[in-house]
Amino acid sequence: MCLAIPMKVTEIEGSPDDFSISQIATVDADGISREIRLDIVDHWPEIGDYVIIHAGFAIHTLVKEEAEKNIALLRELAENMPSELLS
Amino acid sequence: MKYLDEYRDIELARPLVEELQKSVTRPLRIMEVCGSHTMAIFRNGLRTILPTGMELISGPGCPVCVTSAAHLDAFISIADRSDVRVAVFGDLFRVPGSHGSLANASARGAKIDIVYSPMDGLEIAENNPQELVVFLGVGFETTTPGIAATILSAKNRNIKNFAVFSTQKTMPAPMYSLLNDPELRIDGLLCPGHVSSIIGAGAWQPLVAEFGLACVVGGFETADLLKSLTLLAYQVGKGEPKVENIYPRAVSWEANLRAGQMVEKIFEPADMEWRGLGVIPESGLRIREEYGDFDAEKRLGIELIATEEPEGCICGEILKGIKTPTECPLFDKRCTPGDPVGPCMVSSEGTCAAYHKYGR
Ligand code: SF4
Numbered sequence: 303m304c305l306a307i308p309m310k311v312t313e314i315e316g317s318p319d320d321f322s323i324s325q326i327a328t329v330d331a332d333g334i335s336r337e338i339r340l341d342i343v344d345h346w347p348e349i350g351d352y353v354i355i356h357a358g359f360a361i362h363t364l365v366k367e368e369a370e371k372n373i374a375l376l377r378e379l380a381e382n383m384p385s386e387l388l389s
Numbered sequence: 390m391k392y393l394d395e396y397r398d399i400e401l402a403r404p405l406v407e408e409l410q411k412s413v414t415r416p417l418r419i420m421e422v423c424g425s426h427t428m429a430i431f432r433n434g435l436r437t438i439l440p441t442g443m444e445l446i447s448g449p450g451c452p453v454c455v456t457s458a459a460h461l462d463a464f465i466s467i468a469d470r471s472d473v474r475v476a477v478f479g480d481l482f483r484v485p486g487s488h489g490s491l492a493n494a495s496a497r498g499a500k501i502d503i504v505y506s507p508m509d510g511l512e513i514a515e516n517n518p519q520e521l522v523v524f525l526g527v528g529f530e531t532t533t534p535g536i537a538a539t540i541l542s543a544k545n546r547n548i549k550n551f552a553v554f555s556t557q558k559t560m561p562a563p564m565y566s567l568l569n570d571p572e573l574r575i576d577g578l579l580c581p582g583h584v585s586s587i588i589g590a591g592a593w594q595p596l597v598a599e600f601g602l603a604c605v606v607g608g609f610e611t612a613d614l615l616k617s618l619t620l621l622a623y624q625v626g627k628g629e630p631k632v633e634n635i636y637p638r639a640v641s642w643e644a645n646l647r648a649g650q651m652v653e654k655i656f657e658p659a660d661m662e663w664r665g666l667g668v669i670p671e672s673g674l675r676i677r678e679e680y681g682d683f684d685a686e687k688r689l690g691i692e693l694i695a696t697e698e699p700e701g702c703i704c705g706e707i708l709k710g711i712k713t714p715t716e717c718p719l720f721d722k723r724c725t726p727g728d729p730v731g732p733c734m735v736s737s738e739g740t741c742a743a744y745h746k747y748g749r
Contacts, residue, residue, distance in 0.1 A: 308638065318647075321538075322545050339508060341538035344586075344645035354586065354639045357478075358506025359535040361648065362586050362639050369638060 308352040308364055309338070318346040327360060329353060405615035406438060412619040414626035416442040417603075418574055419618065420710055422564070423581035424451030424738025429609045431747040435618075443622060446710040447743075449563045449666065450581050452528040453480045453736035454708055457662040459693045460556045461486035461732075464525050467554065467689060468499040474520045476510030479503045481527055484732045487696045507532075507539040507553070514543070514551035523685045526555040530587040533557045533674060534648035537655035540676070540683045552685035555675055558661055560584050561596060562672035568600045572711055577603035577621040579614075582636050589644035590634035597630050608636040655680055664698075664732070665705025702731035707740050714744040721745060 309329035316325035318340075325340040327347065338353070340346065343360040347353055352369050353360035421427055427447045430436060436445065449455050465486050468475045475491070482503060483492045495501045500520070504510050507524050514522035526536050536553055543551045560581065567573055580593050585606045593604040603624035607617030616635055624630050634640055652674070661673025676684040685691065698705060701719050706712040714720045714733070724730035726742055733741040 321541060324542075339506075339535070339538065341542075342534035342645070342648040342651050344641065344647060354583075356531045356583055356586075357535050358508055359538065361531065361534075361583065361645060362641075364638055 308354055308369060311347045311349055311351050311353060314340070314347070314349060316340065327353065329355070329360075402611045402615060405612055405619070409615050409619045409622070410438070410440050412622035412626070413440045413442040414622070416444075417576040417622060417625040418444045418446060419577045419579055419621050420446050420448045420567075420575045421579040422448040422450040422560070423579075423584065424454065424736065424740075425583075425609055426579055426581065426607075426614070427451070427740055427743050428738055430614060431743045433611045433614060434747075435611075435614055436747075439618075440622070443618065445618075446575070446713075447707065447740040448578075448710055449567070449663065449708045450529070450560075450584075451708075451733070451736050451738040451740070452532075452558070453484055454704060454732045454739050455558065455563075455663045455665070456481075456484070456527050456556055456732065457664050458487055458696045458698055459662065462488070462696055463691050463693055464554070465489065465491060465494050467523055467525075467685065467691065468494040468501055469497075470689070472521060473689070474500040474502065474513065474517060474522045476502045476504045476507075476513055476522055476524045478505075478527065478532075480736050480738070481525060483729065483735045485699065485729055485735070487699070507536045508542070511539050511543055511546075511548060511551055514548050515546070518550055521550050521552060521688070523689075524551070524553045526553050526557050529558055529560055529581070529584050530648075530652075531583040533559075533656065534587060534645075534651045537651045540655050540680055541651070543683060544680065549682065552683050552688050553676065554685040554691070555656070555673075556661070557656070557674040558663065559658075559672055559674065560588065561593065562669050563663055563666050564596060566666055566669055567709060568596070568602070570709065570711075573709060575602065575710070576625045577605070577630075579617050579621065580604050580606040580632075582606065582608050582639055585634075585636070585640045587645045587648050589642055590632055590640050591642045592644065593632045597632055601630050603630040604632040606632070606634045606636050606640050608639065662693075663708075665708040699730045702733075704731040704733040704741070707733055714741040717741070 313328035345363040347363040352364040354362040510524040656674040658671040659675040729735040733739040
């Protein structure tokens with residue numbers, strides 16, 4: 303299933319270009335932490351970034367500001383109906 | 390989960406519902422390509438508040454549903470081998486082939502592990518060195534890179550009793566055969582969220598250029614879905630089709646290069662059979678020669694045997710968006726999630742399952 307729950311990265315193992323050793327991050331959501339793979343993530347995360355996970359693999363890194371910006375954007379969309387688009 | 394709650398907030402969604410209601414200025418048909426979208430739309434009750442003139446049809450994006458009957462039969466025959474242990478995503482377990490499902494095979498003693506990630510399959514192989522563990526690969530761009538990474542890891546860790554049977558498929562290949570079908574009119578696509586995370590939102594641009602199709606890449610929360618449908622209606626109304634990405638928290642315009650390189654290393658394009666759509670050239674992926682030891686098809690000498698679709702099942706036409714489940718004479722009669730005739734009824738992303746669960 304494709305439900306995207308962004309998880310916060312708390313630990314990182316391995317390095318982006320070395321596939322001979324494990325590329326693993328520990329992620330945390332609501333106090334539950336688990337390990338996920340970083341082999342195919344689009345941008346190597348830093349601790350504190352968020353990742354979107356699919357079947358045990360991080361696929362997309364989202365920096366905290368980016369996550370917050372998205373929420374602000376949706377709020378704004380909700381508050382100011384883009385009436386100019388309705389014409 | 391702080392971030393997710395924001396997207397689900399109903400107060401936030403109410404103005405979006407109103408906006409959607411006003412967005413349609415000409416009738417339009419939208420295809421939601423991805424099975425997770427189909428389910429999310431039903432679960433949120435969005436089909437009951439669709440504005441007049443907006444029609445939603447489900448597309449070929451439920452991976453289990455588009456798996457051909459011949460592949461399903463091959464899966465089951467692999468599971469039945471005494472020297473093999475099979476690892477699968479849970480969705481596949483109860484899907485019927487022409488002679489029963491993996492669940493039936495399991496009941497008669499086949500060794501089948503339901504896994505969350507292909508890496509789990511590799512762990513099982515490592516812990517059961519006397520058995521060949523075969524991961525049954527069913528899915529699109531979102532699962533392929535992980536499978537590729539797992540094969541690479543098997544090689545690096547020198548785990549020899551692990552192999553993958555790949556029926557991996559690629560997007561947007563089937564969209565071309567659908568859009569060239571005169572029976573089907575589509576004005577817009579709700580593009581799959583996580584496939585787009587891998588191939589990039591830009592990958593849908595050729596469909597805009599070639600078919601004048603409105604394209605919106607959207608997420609799975611209520612607000613995402615409402616906004617996506619509204620933007621599709623605006624695009625169609627104004628006659629200005631383009632690709633809009635309103636799911637930037639998971640999707641960039643560009644492809645995910647690391648995932649792409651991983652897939653490229655292990656897999657090469659291959660012709661692939663899709664249920665309902667037939668064989669589409671270069672729409673699938675097979676394991677490269679160099680990694681042939683991890684290719685279950687080669688290792689076990691599997692031959693695909695052409696087979697009939699379950700009698701009376703119209704899954705194929707449903708996957709093409711030509712028919713809806715209620716047009717199937719077996720729907721909710723002989724075919725239910727408890728005793729499914731076709732894959733569209735059993736997969737958690739299947740259109741028949743969605744209609745059964747949420748009505749209509
Ligand atoms: S209701 Fe069952 S038999 Fe009919 S199309 Fe759906 S899966 Fe096939």
